[in-house]
Amino acid sequence: MVQISDRFHLKPLFRAVTFPRSAFILALSENAVRLVEMNADLPPETVKVPGLPRDAASSVGKSTLNDRTWGGRIHASEGQNVRFQQYARRVDAALRPILAGKETPLILAATGRLAAVFPQINSYPHLLAGTISVSPDRLSEAELAQLARPILDAAYARELANMRALFERRAGMRLTTTDISDAARAATFGAIDTLLVDIDAVAPGFVDDETGAVTFVDIDDASAYGIVDTIAARAFSSGAKVLGVRKDDIPEGKELAAI
DSSP, X not given: OOOOSXXXXXXXXXXXXXXXXXXXXXXXXXXXXXXXXXXXXXXXXXXXXXXXXXXXXXXXXXXXXXXXXXXXXXXXXXXXXXXXXXXXXXXXXXXXXXXXXXXXXXXXXXXXXXXXXXXXXXXXXXXXXXXXXXXXXXXOHHHHHXXXXXXXXXXXXXXXXXXXXXXXXXXXXXXXXXXXXXXXXXXXXXXXXXXXXXXXXXXXXXXXTTTOOEEEOSSOOTTOEEHHHHHHHHHHHTTOEEEEEOGGGSGGGOSEEEO
């Protein structure tokens, strides 16, 4: 596609931030722990995390967690569970300054008890439900990223499903529209909370700066903006959440859907 205008064609850019294909992967085992960052267009790499424990045993001052002797009030598997909880808390505490203020998904790579313990301890609100359920010890950063992608795709699918369900609920309250003209007026007056736009649709024309009235044109030239693109820009500038999606992801199969 070629767009000639006095501003950027925005919908593909919204797509890039709607599904950025970025995530943190916490590779957690009894023997080691590391945080890997993956992005769509860069090789995954390990993130340096100050204060991150080296392994489970050293984090709690032990040489091993596999001894079967009595230790204070805890013994055997019970004691190991307590040590894993302590380990998970120290990992979580070390990650907190790195992840603070971010919304990047976190994916856990762990097996056994640690796979169950860490989600209970975790304080980062964007830990995904799916887990890489193989031992991460011998996996490279690239292998971890490859295993993380289906989990990320499933999270995006859930996000879209939740958005469609919200649209249906709000439709019953007459708080939605899939009509371009109605959406243009709503965007102009800052009345859109959430907007889904088809990144491939191009409806050339003009949207009045004052009223939001739409004028469609037959020929797409350098003076006519894509109307849906203009609606997306106005909605975004007034604080709306704008998601760039495919047409099949939009209720009723329209060019846009607004809440």
